[in-house]
Structure formats: C-alpha cells, structure tokens
Amino acid sequence: MRFSQVDVFSRVPFRGNPLAVVHDADGLSETEMAAIARWTNLSETAFLLTPTTEAADYRVRIFTPGAELPFAGHPTLGPCAAWHSAGGRPRVPGRTVQECGIGLVTVRDEGAGDWSFAAPELLRSGPLEESEVARLATGLGLSRDDVVDHAWVDNGPGSCALLLRDAEAVLAVRPDMRALDGDRVGVVGPYPTHGDLASQGPRVEVEVRFFPVSAEMLEDPVTGSFHAGLAVWLTGNGTLPPRYTARQGTVLGREGHVEIAAGCDDAPGTGIWVTGHVAHLVEGEIHAG
Known part of the structure; x- marks a missing residue:
C-alpha cells in the first residue's frame, strides 16, 4: 500500500x-x-x-x-x-x-x-466543575488564580481548556503526568496587543499547549481539533477576534501555526475555518x- x-x-x-x-x-x-x-x-x-x-x-x-x-x-x-x-x-x-x-x-x-x-460542532461545551478546574490547575503546576476562564471544547477527543492570563504563563506550565493521567487538557494565553514579535510569520495572538497525557505522549506538538474547539469557545464569547493566528509547539522546539477564521458563511456547521x-x-x- x-x-x-x-x-x-x-x-x-x-x-x-x-x-x-x-x-x-x-x-x-x-x-x-x-x-x-x-x-x-x-x-x-x-x-x-x-x-x-x-x-x-x-x-x-x-x-x-x-x-x-x-x-x-x-x-x-x-x-x-x-x-x-x-x-x-x-x-x-x-x-x-x-x-x-x-x-x-x-x-x-x-x-x-x-x-x-x-x-x-462541540459535543460538550460549557464550564468545568470547580473541583475539576482546581485539580487540573494543580496537575499543570498552576494556582487556581492563574486560570482566567475554563470550558469543555470537546469535538470528539474529549478535550477541555483553561484560559490563562497571558502567553508567558502558558509557556511556563510544567505538567505532572501522574496527576493528569487520562486527562485531555489544553491551555491558551494571549500575547500583548502588539502580538508575538518573535514570530517570523503572521502576528500571533495566542500561545497554545495541549496535554493528551497518555503512556505514549505527555504533550502534543500541534493539536488541530483543540484549536477548532478553542475557536468555537473564544470567538463565540468575544475573547478572541474572528480572525487570529495561534502558535503551538514552542516548548517542544516546533513551530506550529494555526490560522482561525470565524463568522464564515461558507464553512459548514460552526462557520469557522x-x-x-x-x-x-x-x-x-x-x-x-
């Protein structure tokens, strides 16, 4: 084959x-x-x-x-x-x-x-239980105060997301694999309004990391399904603009870039490409x- x-x-x-x-x-x-x-x-x-x-x-x-x-x-x-x-x-x-x-x-x-x-479309949305937020924050090496917002962004794999105060906080996350075993959790944080000046491509508005936490992998280099779920959540509530670029994989030495365009009449379902x-x-x- x-x-x-x-x-x-x-x-x-x-x-x-x-x-x-x-x-x-x-x-x-x-x-x-x-x-x-x-x-x-x-x-x-x-x-x-x-x-x-x-x-x-x-x-x-x-x-x-x-x-x-x-x-x-x-x-x-x-x-x-x-x-x-x-x-x-x-x-x-x-x-x-x-x-x-x-x-x-x-x-x-x-x-x-x-x-x-x-x-x-999301199969599961809405906020997480408060006890779950606290547990995930601890597993990611964060305090509860580091988490600005949270939601299920599950479009199949069963993912949830934590919004942190900024991209620097995302890059500083140090997860505990044992504490997060079985979780599929991602974190997202915005860059300052001028964008990520270190990027060689389009201006990057947010930094993203995703932890599938399995025996095979702790952190995923670039996670398209998670970005799709994030876009439904964060463009839907106005946290992010209809068009933005996200970066992922930085901590792993990758240069992943994902472009989001929301509010598109020609995109079936959610209207997001x-x-x-x-x-x-x-x-x-x-x-x-």
Whole structure:
C-alpha cells in the first residue's frame, strides 16, 4: 500500500506535527491498523478507506499508538493533502468531504500547500466543575488564580481548556503526568496587543499547549481539533477576534501555526475555518503482510 508521512501546521520542515497516512487501507483489519499505529509511534496514523456514503470523497480512521480517535485536526488536513497528492479528485473542485468517526468534515484547498477544515460542532461545551478546574490547575503546576476562564471544547477527543492570563504563563506550565493521567487538557494565553514579535510569520495572538497525557505522549506538538474547539469557545464569547493566528509547539522546539477564521458563511456547521500548512516529507510503500 502507498505510504505517506506529512508534516502539518508548519511551513518549516520537521517543525510541525508529523502524521503517517496509509492509502487504500480497506484490506486492513482494525487489529492491523492498531498495530501499524503502534509501530509508526507517531501521535496519530491515518488510514484512507472507501467512504460508506456518497456524500463523502473518502473515509479516514485515526489511530494513536493506544486508541482510535473519532476526529482530530492534523489527521484531517494531512490525509486530505495526501489523498490529493495520490491522485484523488473530490466531487466538488476545491472542496473535499471527509468521512470520519464524528461524521462528515469539509476540507478546503487554500493553495500553496495550505488546507482548511470546517470546525465541527462541540459535543460538550460549557464550564468545568470547580473541583475539576482546581485539580487540573494543580496537575499543570498552576494556582487556581492563574486560570482566567475554563470550558469543555470537546469535538470528539474529549478535550477541555483553561484560559490563562497571558502567553508567558502558558509557556511556563510544567505538567505532572501522574496527576493528569487520562486527562485531555489544553491551555491558551494571549500575547500583548502588539502580538508575538518573535514570530517570523503572521502576528500571533495566542500561545497554545495541549496535554493528551497518555503512556505514549505527555504533550502534543500541534493539536488541530483543540484549536477548532478553542475557536468555537473564544470567538463565540468575544475573547478572541474572528480572525487570529495561534502558535503551538514552542516548548517542544516546533513551530506550529494555526490560522482561525470565524463568522464564515461558507464553512459548514460552526462557520469557522481552521487552516494549516501541509508538507509532504516521505513517500513510499508499506508492506503489511
């Protein structure tokens, strides 16, 4: 089967979030998919399959080394770019419909290696329980006073978010893996109004970090699904403007950039496009038996 490895959400090679993509994977069993995902040992491996509905152009199943996810961000943009690179052609030029565990997700070709997905509706929203906020803050090495706001931003993976006072507080977080075991929590903090002057790209309004906290990974380099959930929450309540750029992966030596555009009539569901760059770094074949 054709095999691709792409780098998502960065224009700098090897500084984004890597994703393995196995093409034409209909012949693989779930057990085989899980074994391949454990072997690649990346945060996610995506398997391209024949869709089960005529409304979709392809279907994707997304596996971490330890579990299957119904939806994730870089395993949405990455497989779409890889599918196109392998000769895939959507029913509607410029727009591709992906079938995954949460249903149908629209992906748009922005040109020059940039792709956008329409942020799905939240499956769970609203504030966390106060006891949960205090527990998560402690697990992240924060005091309760460091948390400005909080919410569920779950669009499939089960994520929640803490808004901190600024980007500096986000970069200073030092999580305790044992205290957070099983949690999927992210933190976000704004830069000053002049933006992140250290960035070489567009002005960055917020710094983001995400901790899936599993045996395989404590911190994720760039988390598209979390950014989608954050955008629904923080543009919806006016904390962030309709258009902004977020940075993630700084502490890990990555240069992830995610662009958000809210209030878009052409984005199905939430009206939000989540945009990132996809670079094709590895192409070949995988022999699965």
